[in-house]
Amino acid sequence: MSLFDNLFGDETGTENQPSLAEHERFPEDEYGVAYAVSVYDEDISAVNDLLEVEKNTPRTESPLIREVLEESDIPMGDSVEEYRTDIDGIMERWRDQMESDPDSVWWPIGADIRFELYLSYCEKRAEVESDPFELPQSIGRVLSLLERCQIAHENDAKLAVLPREYIPLEEDIEGRYRGF
Numbered sequence: 001m002s003l004f005d006n007l008f009g010d011e012t013g014t015e016n017q018p019s020l021a022e023h024e025r026f027p028e029d030e031y032g033v034a035y036a037v038s039v040y041d042e043d044i045s046a047v048n049d050l051l052e053v054e055k056n057t058p059r060t061e062s063p064l065i066r067e068v069l070e071e072s073d074i075p076m077g078d079s080v081e082e083y084r085t086d087i088d089g090i091m092e093r094w095r096d097q098m099e100s101d102p103d104s105v106w107w108p109i110g111a112d113i114r115f116e117l118y119l120s121y122c123e124k125r126a127e128v129e130s131d132p133f134e135l136p137q138s139i140g141r142v143l144s145l146l147e148r149c150q151i152a153h154e155n156d157a158k159l160a161v162l163p164r165e166y167i168p169l170e171e172d173i174e175g176r177y178r179g180f
Contacts, residue, residue, distance in 0.1 A: 032161070033161055034168075035160070039103060041101045043144070047091050057132055086114050087118060112150055
């Protein structure tokens with residue numbers, strides 16, 4: 001084949017040229033994508049402590065709390081209970097997935113937004129003097145875990161295609177997290 005044919009194409013020689021490889025396709029209803037994150041058992045315990053303390057501390061229904069939350073740019077379209085339930089579900093699935101300490105677990109796409117909103121809510125609630133809620137001492141571990149999840153989310157090398165059964169809350173998140 002001449003240089004001219006290589007540059008401008010020669011239809012007669014295409015049967016001798018290798019074809020482009022087909023991409024493997026995964027059925028959307030069976031597979032999803034998630035990020036691999038390294039997690040310690042202490043991280044899960046710290047998140048569970050925060051969830052429990054926040055849930056069990058009575059909320060005062062003062063106008064001050066509502067004002068703080070409204071001024072904080074926290075979109076409260078979903079209830080705090082939904083955020084808490086989703087995060088609790090992720091922690092439960094991670095405990096099931098962990099075989100060693102530390103271990104790699106799967107962080108669902110979009111979960112970081114819910115986690116951030118819940119933490120912002122807890123921080124704002126802790127700032128209100130009339131609210132008896134206080135952040136637990138283990139809040140540093142929770143923030144460290146969130147940071148690792150955000151770093152993984154920014155790194156496509158940690159993104160994997162895997163069966164949906166391994167992705168925390170995948171059956172519940174369907175539609176809610178898409179588009180974040």
